[in-house]
Amino acid sequence: MTDTHSAVTAGDREETPSDPSDRAASDVGDSPEYVCGDCDRRFYTEDLLVLHRGVAHPNALDDAEREAYRKAYAAEERAIRSFRIRALGILVALYFGFLFLYVFYAS
Amino acid sequence: MRPDPDSRGPQTWRWSRLAARIGTLALAAIGVLLLARGVAASNAAVGLSDASGDGLAVPRWLYVATGGAAIGASALLAGFVTDRAFVERVHEWRRDAGAGDRFYAVGSTLAALLGVVLFALVVYRGFTGPQLATVNFAVVVVFAGGRAGLTMAAYAIGNVWPALNPFDSVGSRLPNGFVDYPDRLGRWPAVAGILLLVWVETTTGVTDTPRALAVAAAVYGVVAVGGTVLVGGDAWFRNVDPLSTFFRFYGRAAPLAWEGGRLRASLPAMRLVEVDRGADAAGDERERTDGGNVDRHRLVTGLDDVAVAVALVWELTFSGFVTTEQGAAAVRGVVSAGVPPIAVYALLFVGGFALFYGAFLLAARVSVRRILTTRTSRELAIAFAPSLLVVAAGYHLAHYFAFFLSLSPSLSAVLATPLSAPTNPIVLTLPAWVSALNIGFVLGGHLVAIWVAHSIAYRLFPSRLQAIRSQYPFVFVMIGYTVASLWLISLPTATPAFLG
Numbered sequence: 001m002t003d004t005h006s007a008v009t010a011g012d013r014e015e016t017p018s019d020p021s022d023r024a025a026s027d028v029g030d031s032p033e034y035v036c037g038d039c040d041r042r043f044y045t046e047d048l049l050v051l052h053r054g055v056a057h058p059n060a061l062d063d064a065e066r067e068a069y070r071k072a073y074a075a076e077e078r079a080i081r082s083f084r085i086r087a088l089g090i091l092v093a094l095y096f097g098f099l100f101l102y103v104f105y106a107s
Numbered sequence: 108m109r110p111d112p113d114s115r116g117p118q119t120w121r122w123s124r125l126a127a128r129i130g131t132l133a134l135a136a137i138g139v140l141l142l143a144r145g146v147a148a149s150n151a152a153v154g155l156s157d158a159s160g161d162g163l164a165v166p167r168w169l170y171v172a173t174g175g176a177a178i179g180a181s182a183l184l185a186g187f188v189t190d191r192a193f194v195e196r197v198h199e200w201r202r203d204a205g206a207g208d209r210f211y212a213v214g215s216t217l218a219a220l221l222g223v224v225l226f227a228l229v230v231y232r233g234f235t236g237p238q239l240a241t242v243n244f245a246v247v248v249v250f251a252g253g254r255a256g257l258t259m260a261a262y263a264i265g266n267v268w269p270a271l272n273p274f275d276s277v278g279s280r281l282p283n284g285f286v287d288y289p290d291r292l293g294r295w296p297a298v299a300g301i302l303l304l305v306w307v308e309t310t311t312g313v314t315d316t317p318r319a320l321a322v323a324a325a326v327y328g329v330v331a332v333g334g335t336v337l338v339g340g341d342a343w344f345r346n347v348d349p350l351s352t353f354f355r356f357y358g359r360a361a362p363l364a365w366e367g368g369r370l371r372a373s374l375p376a377m378r379l380v381e382v383d384r385g386a387d388a389a390g391d392e393r394e395r396t397d398g399g400n401v402d403r404h405r406l407v408t409g410l411d412d413v414a415v416a417v418a419l420v421w422e423l424t425f426s427g428f429v430t431t432e433q434g435a436a437a438v439r440g441v442v443s444a445g446v447p448p449i450a451v452y453a454l455l456f457v458g459g460f461a462l463f464y465g466a467f468l469l470a471a472r473v474s475v476r477r478i479l480t481t482r483t484s485r486e487l488a489i490a491f492a493p494s495l496l497v498v499a500a501g502y503h504l505a506h507y508f509a510f511f512l513s514l515s516p517s518l519s520a521v522l523a524t525p526l527s528a529p530t531n532p533i534v535l536t537l538p539a540w541v542s543a544l545n546i547g548f549v550l551g552g553h554l555v556a557i558w559v560a561h562s563i564a565y566r567l568f569p570s571r572l573q574a575i576r577s578q579y580p581f582v583f584v585m586i587g588y589t590v591a592s593l594w595l596i597s598l599p600t601a602t603p604a605f606l607g
Contacts, residue, residue, distance in 0.1 A: 048479065080189050094179070102169070105165070106169065107164060
């Protein structure tokens with residue numbers, strides 16, 4: 001039980017965000033340098049920090065942070081919309097895939 | 108107040124609400140649709156398709172794949188629900204069930220008395236009762252009552268074992284706590300204990316020899332009371348005692364529980380969502396080593412607890428496997444190559460557990476690699492482990508619901524006349540559709556587990572897309588578990604080879 005929970009080394013992690021929602025790869029540093037002032041949790045990107053503060057410490061936000069949170073939330077909403085479309089595509093493919101499988105194999 | 112981004116415009120708000128509704132509705136519809144297909148498949152699998160007029164023979168691989176796809180599809184559908192407020196409302200819903208301290212005091216005294224009497228009767232009747240499993244008080248009460256009934260009650264209604272626990276009632280009245288429990292052992296003794304109990308259950312014939320069961324119960328009682336006296340009841344029953352751990356973990360999925368001195372109801376399985384959003388792992392760790400209060404309320408705090416959750420899933424898969432014709436044939440095949448049967452079972456038992464546990468840890472590792480987070484894979488495994496308990500509950504129901512129903516007349520008969528064998532023991536023969544429910548139980552457990560994992564992910568990650576993406580590896584592991592379990596319950600059952 002003496003696991004090193006704090007030893008988050010950058011070396012064992014590949015920074016390969018394939019998803020557009022994972023923020024642009026360029027602004028991702030090697031180490032998590034965005035630190036939350038209220039709980040010391042570290043984040044790789046500013047957007048994640050902004051979202052974290054909005055969700056976890058809503059009462060500690062000032063006006064600028066509030067505005068930033070809104071912006072990040074809206075950007076995330078767009079990314080989620082694209083996820084929904086892809087998920088719907090997979091669901092449709094699954095549905096028809098199984099429909100045809102049942103047509104062929106269930107008798 | 109959190110600045111509610113949904114207040115940007117009524118349209119966005121309505122859209123996300125609508126999406127949530129559609130998502131849940133579609134989830135339900137597809138679930139029902141796939142269940143209906145699965146049921147037909149199961150009938151085919153057990154050779155009943157001739158009995159029903161329009162029977163549909165579905166190949167077993169297709170039936171199993173459909174179950175796996177149902178899990179995958181529902182995980183995607185859960186991803187459609189992105190309204191944090193809705194997710195939170197679901198798992199934070201509580202109602203006061205209207206019972207307070209007086210009820211607790213009276214109820215726990217009566218239950219403690221009942222527990223001690225039942226335990227004494229189990230040991231006594233195990234030795235003196237008729238040596239016939241189906242009518243002996245000990246066997247019927249322990250397996251139909253405890254293993255099946257009480258466990259089902261623990262996750263479906265509420266956990267009464269802490270009140271019944273006869274070893275606690277006796278042990279805590281003796282002078283106790285002579286040694287400090289070594290904290291570095293964590294809950295691993297309980298993991299070993301649970302696996303050992305299941306091993307004893309499957310290999311030593313306690314299920315059909317009342318005398319052996321009485322010996323096992325007596326030994327267990329002596330060890331449990333001895334352990335309580337040695338390290339104190341609290342440390343023993345939280346960390347070592349397999350039965351208490353078993354019931355505590357299952358009980359967390361139940362809708363009823365004592366919270367702050369009141370009996371409170373939550374939505375089923377929603378008390379499994381227990382991540383403190385603000386607290387980070389370092390804080391949790393401190394609480395744990397200091398024996399702090401936060402730790403008390405949390406079910407899973409370390410990899411040892413993850414192992415307990417996996418063990419609960421695995422033991423049911425294992426007993427499912429060895430009691431199928433194919434499983435028995437596989438064991439016979441290996442034994443005929445010159446390996447002793449017990450070694451085969453031991454290897455299968457421990458190896459399979461390691462495989463299930465490893466798969467879960469691997470999922471956590473893959474998940475951490477795929478998303479930009481500073482959380483460690485250990486944190487993720489610990490956070491998501493509670494969702495496994497719903498899976499285990501579903502499996503348990505699939506394996507023991509019919510068993511419990513058919514033995515319930517025997518159970519009430521032996522409880523009514525504990526000191527004499529029932530003259531006319533009844534074992535109900537159940538209609539075939541009862542066994543078809545099993546597919547529903549397995550899939551239902553997984554579906555609820557996916558919702559629990561979804562809620563946990565929303566509490567873990569600041570970005571909702573991260574929350575969704577973090578679950579993919581876990582969903583694949585769940586699909587693996589489902590496929591294994593659906594395959595097992597579709598197979599014809601047999602007595603395990605060499606264990607008789």
